[in-house]
Amino acid sequence: MKKEITMTVNGDIYRLAVDPWRTLNEVLRNDLNLTGTKLGCGTGDCGACTVLVDGRTVSSCLTLAVEVDGKEVTTIEGLAPSGEELHPIQKAFIEKGAIQCGFCTPGMELSAFYLLKNNPRPTEMEIREALSGNLCRCTGYNKIVEAIAAAAEQLQE
Ligand code: FES
Ligand code: FES
Structure with a gap:
């Protein structure tokens, strides 16, 4: 029922x-x-x-x-506040080349959003730990980590 x-x-x-x-x-x-x-x-x-x-x-x-x-x-x-312009996390993923097939990207970006909301200045290890539940078969993770670090800086400004 x-x-x-x-x-x-x-x-x-x-x-x-x-x-x-x-x-x-x-x-x-x-x-x-x-x-x-x-x-x-x-x-x-x-x-x-x-x-x-x-x-x-x-x-x-x-x-x-x-x-x-x-x-x-x-x-x-x-995720994007206005619904028109991309969120800084989304922009950083594009700018850093952190998207290949894109299948993991929505989950990665929402995990990144949760991380940066609770820890606006994460270390590289903290970023990697925050992504530990999100698997990517394409990128090797480094560009994703770089993108999140860049988004953190952007959000501080
Ligand atoms: S589809 Fe939900 S964790 Fe993989
Ligand atoms: S970009 Fe393909 S699974 Fe992450």
Whole structure:
């Protein structure tokens, strides 16, 4: 039996009837068409599905949609403050060449956003640790770490 839930996604309020076994990832991608959130492993290992729920990073593949009833979700589509100009983290990823296939990028950038919100001047080790739940098969990570360090500097200005 479906359950009625209300959640705010990127500032918009949604009222939905969802089956209790459906994941947040499925609902975001299939019901709300927010396909910036990726589905990789589906088992909590790769971080491609990372979103923010009430400001904290979660794996949307392991989170049931009914668990976010009454909560606030931010996906990669909601990262840029104006919705038009890219967020400094997104700009830095482009400028530093930190994106190749791009599959890991939304999750990486939301993990970076969470890090910089809580630790605006992270060391390289702290950046690497913050990304430990996000896997990238393309870049070798160094450019991603450089991009986050650059974004941290940019956000300080
Ligand atoms: S798809 Fe969720 S952690 Fe890999
Ligand atoms: S850029 Fe391809 S998985 Fe990271």
